[in-house]
Amino acid sequence: MSLIAEGKNSDLLVFLFAAAFTIYYLWTAIQGRPQPLRRLPQFDAISDGIDRAVEEGKPVYVTPGGYAYLSGMYASMTIAGMEVTRHVARLAVRKGATPHFPVSVQPEAQPLVDGIYREACVEEGKPEAYRRENVQYFGNTEGNYSTGITGWIARDGASCYIVVGAFGGGIDTMPVEWASEWGGVTIGGTARWSHQGTITMLTDYPLHLDDIFALGAICTQDPVVMSSLTAGDIIKFLMMAIVFVGAILAAAGQPVLSWLKV
Numbered sequence: 001m002s003l004i005a006e007g008k009n010s011d012l013l014v015f016l017f018a019a020a021f022t023i024y025y026l027w028t029a030i031q032g033r034p035q036p037l038r039r040l041p042q043f044d045a046i047s048d049g050i051d052r053a054v055e056e057g058k059p060v061y062v063t064p065g066g067y068a069y070l071s072g073m074y075a076s077m078t079i080a081g082m083e084v085t086r087h088v089a090r091l092a093v094r095k096g097a098t099p100h101f102p103v104s105v106q107p108e109a110q111p112l113v114d115g116i117y118r119e120a121c122v123e124e125g126k127p128e129a130y131r132r133e134n135v136q137y138f139g140n141t142e143g144n145y146s147t148g149i150t151g152w153i154a155r156d157g158a159s160c161y162i163v164v165g166a167f168g169g170g171i172d173t174m175p176v177e178w179a180s181e182w183g184g185v186t187i188g189g190t191a192r193w194s195h196q197g198t199i200t201m202l203t204d205y206p207l208h209l210d211d212i213f214a215l216g217a218i219c220t221q222d223p224v225v226m227s228s229l230t231a232g233d234i235i236k237f238l239m240m241a242i243v244f245v246g247a248i249l250a251a252a253g254q255p256v257l258s259w260l261k262v
Contacts, residue, residue, distance in 0.1 A: 014242075018235045026228060037226055042187055042205040043218050046088060049160030049185045053097040058157040059134075061100045061179065062088040065165030065190060066145055066172045068104035070112070074166035077191050078109070080216035081165025085113060087219035088162055089120035093129050100156070102149045102175070103137040104165075110137045142171040149175035158184035164212050168195040176202045189215070 053060040064081025067074050085101070092099035101117060103110040114135045121130040138148025153161075153175065161179035163172050167190050180186050180202070188199050189207020199206045207215055210229070217225040 053159035058159040059098040059100040060160040062162040065167035067166040068109040077166040083216035084164040150178040163188040
């Protein structure tokens with residue numbers, strides 16, 4: 001009621017449309033009719049990178065990013081990165097590759113990554129494949145994290161380096177560059193808009209913005225997440241249409257801004 005009382009009916013209308021689409025697609029997922037997502041080439045590149053690791057006898061690295069917070073604004077990115085980490089761990093154990101898990105500067109992420117690795121080994125029927133030394137925490141500073149990973153790569157080599165989650169600046173770019181220098185295939189992405197140019201330049205298979213959530217959903221095949229992403233895309237198209245039509249009407253001399261203030 002406060003939206004109406006403040007004279008923001010346009011905000012209320014957009015909210016109702018968004019809520020309707022979200023509820024509808026979540027309902028279809030619960031009913032067993034999830035919305036399929038297009039297959040991302042980055043998803044296939046993960047499997048190819050692991051195959052390459054097996055052939056070369058070098059490890060595959062996977063991390064949910066240097067800022068793998070489990071709360072706050074980066075939490076959703078971290079969750080998507082953990083889903084990708086789980087998928088990579090399963091494939092690596094299944095195919096006989098050596099997975100390496102560099103843990104972010106957030107120490108609370110270490111037991112979660114370690115648990116994912118342990119579960120993957122058990123689920124694939126290879127509990128003996130678990131190696132505690134494959135999960136490394138290099139400290140709670142960006143410098144220790146970056147130099148620790150680059151040193152790991154220099155010692156063991158790299159066939160594939162995968163970073164999906166919350167990162168930016170130099171905290172994850174240096175390890176990606178180093179893995180690329182050593183001949184590794186690089187796959188990476190973050191939803192942080194200010195670092196899209198960075199991942200485009202540094203990775204062989206970049207993931208932009210919401211692509212990381214789509215990749216996480218494809219890895220888990222979670223129908224609720226897949227359907228919620230579909231609803232989110234439709235809402236974005238709706239907002240784009242409003243902006244486009246509003247721009248045309250404004251150019252035609254119509255008082256569009258006054259309509260939006262109703």
